[in-house]
Amino acid sequence: MAWVVVDGSFRLHREATAFLDQVRGLGRSVNTERNYASRVALYLTWCDERGLRWTDPGFENLLRFRDWLVSVPLPPRGRTNRSVIRFRQDGSANAILGTMTQFLLFGVGPGWVSEKVAMTLVKPKFLRFLPDRAAGEGASPSVITERTLKFATTDPGIEYFTPQQVELMIRMSRNARDRFLIVLMRATGMRIGETLGMRRADVHLLADSRVLGCHVGGPHVHVYRRRDNANNALAKSRKSRTIPVTTDVASYYRDYQWERDAVPEAASSDMVFVNLFRAPLGRAMSYPNAKQLFDRLSKWTQIVARPHMLRHTAATEWIRAGVPRDVVQDLLGHEWPGSLKPYLHTTDRERREAVERVAAGIR
Known part of the structure; x- marks a missing residue:
């Protein structure tokens, strides 16, 4: 397209x-x-x-x-x-x-x-501090160009779901396909383009996938770099990666397969997510399809719901669970560590606990 x-x-x-x-x-x-x-x-x-x-x-x-x-x-x-x-x-x-x-x-x-x-349209801007990726020997100059036409805005930070909100969306979803999509994106942190572009051969949910010709241990999914998809879904990352998943994800996928097998038109498609409830049946889900799903969930749950928020949720939960940042970077498919900065936000509770820990040590 x-x-x-x-x-x-x-x-x-x-x-x-x-x-x-x-x-x-x-x-x-x-x-x-x-x-x-x-x-x-x-x-x-x-x-x-x-x-x-x-x-x-x-x-x-x-x-x-x-x-x-x-x-x-x-x-x-x-x-x-x-x-x-x-x-x-x-x-x-x-x-x-x-x-x-x-x-x-x-x-x-x-x-x-x-x-x-x-x-x-642009003017020079002198940087007092260089970005992380520009630091060190051979760094870029400290003068960049800045747009002249813009509004001064504050960074609202990333939006993510609480565990309760994710559970609510799962309960409010009307079919197994949509429930699996939510669970998969929350568990893997995949972008919506990567999710809609998945082929059935990319999903390896066996404990041992060597019979499939794959030597990655445990249940996992493959996210391949950019390739042509009939629904124009595009993987933003320029490199392929593998993301482990839990048996919970496999359970939701099994429910979806039962639902999908009841639609004969879906049998010939090698895409994971396909139309099951409206024409053209069996065709790969598109971006508008996914947007309509999250628009409905927003209306039914009375919360702001966008696909990318599930990626934010996964990243936030990994970081708060103490997962090393280089591992989180690899799971998300980020090419440089600075991309994690938006996810390094803190809560009121975490700030309170930090102050109280230091105060307790002083006493």
């Missing part, structure tokens, strides 16, 4: 589509490409409605676009609650501004956007 941008007459926007081709060439997921397409289209539409050249609207107009993003109400969501007025949050506006900036900077190379315009 490839995303494109068209104008009001459904003519292909050549420059925007070339930008999306570059995004795809960098190996970004289909979801990322879709988000980039919608953000670029929003910017182009805004310029077109005001008679501005998108290649050089003027910095003052770019500032107006920034403010417009958060000041104009969003369209009503669905057929219900149409009286509720919603506005775009600063974080969402920043994502749009970031993509717009990338698009305009991309346009400098082919000559669509002048270097004068590009110079207004």
Whole structure:
């Protein structure tokens, strides 16, 4: 699948589509490409409605676009609650501004956007402390570029589920497939793209898998690096890895297999997660399918529920259980240790216990 941008007459926007081709060439997921397409289209539409050249609207107009993003109400969501007025949050506006900036900077190379315009989009930023991966001999310079068009926001931190919330989602799920998906993602920390891209041959839940030609001991699943999938599910990690699982995961998988075997159309698919309850039966689950599942769970459980929160939950639980960070990094498929930083948050209880332990030692 490839995303494109068209104008009001459904003519292909050549420059925007070339930008999306570059995004795809960098190996970004289909979801990322879709988000980039919608953000670029929003910017182009805004310029077109005001008679501005998108290649050089003027910095003052770019500032107006920034403010417009958060000041104009969003369209009503669905057929219900149409009286509720919603506005775009600063974080969402920043994502749009970031993509717009990338698009305009991309346009400098082919000559669509002048270097004068590009110079207004970024400014030098002097780093007082270098990032972890830049430290040491041969480190990168302490001057980087920073976007000029953005809102100042505070990092809200990662969102994760409590054990009680996970159990609630499992109970509220209406079928064995959805229960297995939740249990698997929570147990392995896999991304939704990696989960939906799994093949049946990737699941080794025997105590000894040598009969399958695999010499990894104990129940486990394989997460392979990027490969073509009919549902466009994409593994973000550039390297393959193996993740051990418990017999509890195997039990949920067995229940799902009973459910799946009752749908003849699913027999020919080698994908793990397939459509069982609506047409086209047997086809691999897609990102929209998964989003609809978590949207339903959010409504039924009255909690915020997104697929990536299960990955956050797994990482948080491993770290709090004292699992070495290099092991957590390997389980998650992170390429560098700094990626774990968002998961190294503390609770009020942990801070209280730390202070009390030190105070007890002083006395």
